[in-house]
Amino acid sequence: MVLVYWMLVVANGVAFGTLAAGWYAVPVVGLVGALFAPRRSRPLLTVPAGCLLGWAGLLLRSARADGFPALVAMLGKLFPISPPVLAGATLGLALLLGLGAACLGVALRRPVSRDS
């Protein structure tokens, strides 16, 4: 349960952070998410997944807009890669940034005794 909870917290943080500050919010929120992850939340898993989910949510938000089919058609001609690949690259970037931040955050966390 805590895994899902923390993933959603990170996802929301990434989504709002991205809207407020841009793509740099992903590693920042990811790092904070990993540093302050609750016990048994497995930040190496939940933080990257949360980052991915946060951006996927934003992508879905765009996909609901009227102009999305036009966007997809345009991107297909504009870039040398197909729109699904571009969407995959978008999520991959979030995952990469989230994973890096999670690793760093976990490494920087104060060791917690098993008894506490």
Add this chain to the structure above:
Amino acid sequence: MIKRIILGGVGLVLGLGGLVFGSRPLGTLPPLGPLLDPGHGVWALPLAARPKASEAIRLPIFEGAVTAIVDTRGVPHIYADQELDAYRALGYLVARDRLFQLEIQTRAAAGTLTELVGARALGVDREARRLGFGRMVERGLAAVDTTSDAYRSIQAYGEGVNAWISAMSDREVPLEYRLLGARPAPWSVANTYLLLGRMALTLAYNDASIQKAAAAAKVGWPAAEALFPVDAPIQEPIQPNPVDSTRFAFVPIPPPGAPDSSSRQAVQAATTAHLALGRFLRWSGDEALGSNNWVVGPARSATGHALLAGDPHLELTLPSIWYQAHLVVPDRLDVAGVTLPGAPWVVIGFNRSLAWSFTNTGSDANDFYRESVDDSVAPTRYRLDGAWRDLELRVETFRSETGAVLAVDTVRFTHRGPIWKADSVWMSMAWTAYGAGNGGSEFLAMGRAGSTGEFLEKSRTYEVPAQNMVVADRRGTIAIRSTGRFPVRPGAGRGDLIQDGTLSANDWTGDLPSEFYPFSLNPARGFLSSANQQPVDPSQNPRYFGANWYSPWRAMRINTLLRADSQVTTEDMRRFQTDPGSARVERFLPFLLGRDSLQRVRAPAKVFRARALLGAWNGRYELDSRGAVLFESVMRELTRRTWDELALPEPRQGLRPAESVLLGLLGDSTNGWWDDRATTSVVERRDDILEASLAAGLDSALARHGPADSAGWLWRNAHHANIYHLLKLPALSALELSVPSGPSTLSPSSGAGTSGASWRMVVELGPDVTAWATYPGGQSGNPTSRHYRDFLDGWLTGALDSLVVPARPEAFPADRIESRLTFGKGR
């Protein structure tokens, strides 16, 4: 501990790697981080395009309240208590819809494109600086009356543009900036003047002297004078002549003579300048840059109301050159139509009393002068009346996106204008646009005019580019006038010859007074029209307005349609605007078919086949026409074979006399021009060339489009309109559009299909003014917006949208409202 260090290292590598990867351009792609950011990058574009049902905007620039209703076509209707607020709101909304266009078109005029797109634009920028746009604007601004309504409207508009630039979120930054990795620059008043200057130069450049001198250098002056005549060989003037019919004034064309070597050097110099300007101004090399307009008086309209139609033909782009708007200020202004993004006034449109439209007069607006300078490499002085005069030198620095200096040029000016060097000759150019008062006050006044008389009076001071203005009002008055700056030349008064620059006696002596402008008011025939033809029959007004005029095919067609219809309706007007008939085809086809020429029994079989195919064609450029493909192919051959003595290495700017001259030549079957210089043992005549053109045209059409009964010969597949995005990105362009248009049809389309009807409007001046219009594209510059190209399908079929223009916001039909914005003072 080691695990933690390894984990930290992995984290650093992945995190920093991701940041570096996302921050740096990847090949031709811009940095992926900001580009793919789903909150602000390309994925967010559809969100930026989504209209809000209502929005309250508080900005310190506003003095009073403004309501702007954006209708379901994306057109803003701005209701303001104060006029300047209306322009502020318009600037804000234009910037919201067209910000990138605003910047790129003014940078193109200023010669600062390199600062946006880098060194690849250096060539274009250099030409712009050499033309002296910046100098022109600096001088104009130094002399401008900053208390005038026009200046204050420009200022207010700019405040609106800048307010949007400051207020917009990252998500709303146009796609083009993201692709270029750039940010919008602040708007300045000078940008509006640059835009006006650019428009003036695009339309007011019409130098007849280059082609004529170049022709003289090849075939001698007598032939050159006849091939590029001052007076059009077919007279269908906009100021109706007394006989009210087409007057054919063909003159004998002397055969090719000895080259005039004396003019060759000057021609080379001027041609260099001409070609450079051509690259800068992006001429299409065809006659699809032009326009139509006409007005019908109450006596000839079915409803008894005056009717007006206008369709300017310009380069077609996405987004369009036009931005539609409706501005209402109680007791001051209630005007609708199209504005140029970057300027606050309705250029073509209507108000509650009248409607107006323009076509380009195409008068001779610039002259070349051969100059004598003190140093053939880096001159500082030029010779005038036996004394040396200092050249004005301007050092122009070109910078990259990062501010690095790419190049430094010294640009020189005589008192006439810029001076160029080609080979060892220096050539200066005088242009009506230099020193013209392009302040926009006339556009402001036109929108406020209450009658045709007032319109004509207020537009009298309009200068550049000279325009054929038609106007019609609710009282049933119709009028047309070629209005603009027509320079008066010394001596014989002609501007179609390269002048000696060492004598001030060759300078322009002034401008033609407006009472001599081509003009007509309420003519007996009940209609008036223009389509870029020679504006006045020289038998009525022999003053020099220009030379080498467009062939009058569209004018002839318009007048044919209007003469045949004594009960004209608005639906007729709409239909005429995309009429696929052609006066050009009507005149040339009889020669090709052998009706007006000799049909020889022993002609090659291909000639018979070509004639059979052309004979089965109805002469109209309909989508399913087949003959049009062959006709155009044969006409290309006929032109090439006839004017082979004029061939130039530069095909786009090759010497090509007007087709009306060719038509005149067809009446002279033994003229020396018919002889093919490649066949020294035979002297060809007209019918030989016609047959050769038919056979070669058929071969060419078959090779290019396949068998004559194949789909490739259908006009819809053979010719297309192509509307490119401003950055020429195919993904953002509308390409290969089938159009029922051809060269010389009323909605012309030729060559690469990149020019055509940029706006179509029909207005009925009844008790209530009603209007219909469209343009190819849409109001928004955001490619994911439904308003990016929502007018395009209608434009392709010739349909017009009914325009809704309520005088009060409360009267706006609810089903036509897309969003409502209120502007007010605040922070």
